[in-house]
């Protein structure tokens with residue numbers, strides 16, 4: 001698959017899920033480098049790769065795993081002295097990211113399963129590899145668990161989730177998104193993934209997550225977020241907001257129906273923000289932490305503290321790059 005095809009598949013959601021988007025983008029960058037002719041000109045190679053990275057970055061705006069992964073791969077490529085060195089660094093960093101991303105999900109699954117007591121009824125939302133990893137690991141350990149899975153309009157990612165749960169023989173109840181509050185009394189805990197986590201511990205995830213967290217808080221049920229460290233958004237340290245993706249109206253209301261309703265407009269934001277106070281714990285591969293320790297992850301694991309960010313970025317980036 002070419003880099004442009006990967007970008008298109010991310011944009012059209014054939015490739016989806018924050019972690020997978022990052023892994024596929026990095027692998028597309030690595031493969032794209034192999035298609036570029038060897039010229040001996042390091043700066044030409046780096047320019048071409050920056051252009052390719054820009055195409056991938058423009059596909060979807062919210063999941064911060066995408067810019068973080070590209071930054072991890074491209075950071076040292078930019079300062080390589082020779083073309084050969086740039087190519088080698090790019091290959092090594094891309095392979096290392098893909099490997100560590102998969103390892104992170106396994107570690108999160110192991111830690112998350114520890115927080116699922118035997119006999120639990122879990123509610124999950126959307127289709128998160130990290131969240132499902134914890135549920136599947138709990139099942140593998142022999143725990144007797146049940147899951148409530150939401151539909152996740154308009155893309156119905158819940159169908160992917162119930163397929164995985166069913167394949168693993170986990171008793172599952174499938175509900176429409178608006179049934180969450182009614183059903184919360186039957187649930188013991190909520191486990192979801194994340195597309196981005198801000199410095200104040202707010203979690204950006206599939207639209208509807210914040211309602212679930214609110215209902216869980218009202219019913220005094222724990223909310224666990226599972227997120228690899230590359231889903232933390234360092235640039236929020238400087239006050240930047242995460243851009244919430246809005247997708248096409250016809251994903252919600254078909255064009256032929258909308259055409260007959262001239263006074264109706266459709267809004268289709270696909271992510272929302274859950275404030276830290278509704279989240280009990282964020283499980284990362286570096287450990288389980290309360291949301292207000294998000295800055296520690298950014299500093300210790302992503303290597304971006306306030307000073308580094310100021311030196312690196314202030315005044316050099318445009319609004320859209322700055323997230």
Ligand SMILES: O=P(O)(O)OC[C@H]1O[C@H](OP(=O)(O)O)[C@H](O)[C@@H]1O
Nearest residue numbers: 016017018019128129130193194206
């Ligand atoms: O990385 P993993 O845990 O798989 O998924 C994280 C999140 O990415 C997904 O976004 P989308 O379906 O691509 O819009 C969902 O919001 C999900 O919770």
